[in-house]
Amino acid sequence: MSVSLELRGLRKEFGGLVAVNDIDLAIPRGAVMGLLGPNGSGKTTVLNLISGALPLTSGEVLLNGQPVQHLAAHHRARLGIARTFQLVRLSRSLNARDNIALSLAFGRDALWGAAARERADAALATVGLPGRGNVDVGSLNYIDQKRLELARAIAAKPDILLLDEWLAGLNPTELRTGIELICALKEQGMTIILVEHIMEAIREICPRCVVMSAGMKIADGPTPDVLTDPQVVAAYLGDFEYA
Incomplete structure (x- = not known):
């Protein structure tokens, strides 16, 4: 399966703060991936760097093998990158x-x-x-x-759909509707990155998860394995257990 989106050494610094610390990531065409981590771990910043909402400090963003990190957000949109935001805009x-x-x-x-x-x-x-x-x-x-x-x-x-906590704030009925809607988009073959805190949704929608902590990638793999990784549990899930 060909790679739709690739991040190479993705880094973002805000003064002395390293918000995204040299992230490497490859996402095959048509894949659906969860991007997890505690608040402040750098998830939304990664989406901003992919979409062009923020300039990166160093590294590359490749769309279908072509670097796009030098392009403004509207040019990336025309190449097939679309997104939603944490707060509806x-x-x-x-x-x-x-x-x-x-x-x-x-x-x-x-x-x-x-x-x-x-x-x-x-x-x-x-x-x-x-x-x-x-x-x-x-x-x-x-x-x-x-x-x-x-x-x-x-x-x-779009070829790439970035969903930034799109399911946040929904009641149980709305959540079920939202999950079903994302699953329908998944069947259409879009490449989707889903930033989310709702484990029910992650388990159902995302075969693969990447977890960030303090700007670094600490886990990447099949969702059931990642969610039971001791390092992930310590950094993100706390004392919760997901069998």
């Missing part, structure tokens, strides 16, 4: 459809007008919001705002 002055259509102007297909609205409506249907294109963003509940942000990401038909 939507334009409340636009309706649901236009939130997506606006992003498509900067996506890999650069769509406008009727074509963008049609793509937006298809993405809304995919995430469980059919016929909701004219709805004001402010009238959507929390899970539907998260659905909308995910629709905006997948509308661009």
Whole structure:
């Protein structure tokens, strides 16, 4: 299986703080990987370095074998990298459809007008919001705002989808819906990196996990093995046991 995304010596320093410490990582095309670690371990920073939201200090980000670390975030988006954020980032002055259509102007297909609205409506249907294109963003509940942000990401038909705690804050029913939705995207062949703290979701969605602590990668392997690794338990899971 070919490598879709590769990180080589990925490093990010904020003054004297090393937030990401020389991470090496290769993710095959179509793989789904969980990126775990305690708060402040560097997970979101890694996603920011992949997407171009932050410049790296050193290292390489390769998409389909080509270095992209020198490219701005919108150029990486056009090459097939899309993401969601820990805190939902939507334009409340636009309706649901236009939130997506606006992003498509900067996506890999650069769509406008009727074509963008049609793509937006298809993405809304995919995430469980059919016929909701004219709805004001402010009238959507929390899970539907998260659905909308995910629709905006997948509308661009990305090769790489970065989900930053997308399941956080959901009640049990919403969580089940969210897990099923990510599993459906997984079946479509997207390469997905899932930053998450909810072990139920990680176990169900991610065959492979990488764990970070203090900016370093401390484990990488099959999810059941990683979650029972003593170093991972000490760094992240505390006294919890996952049989």
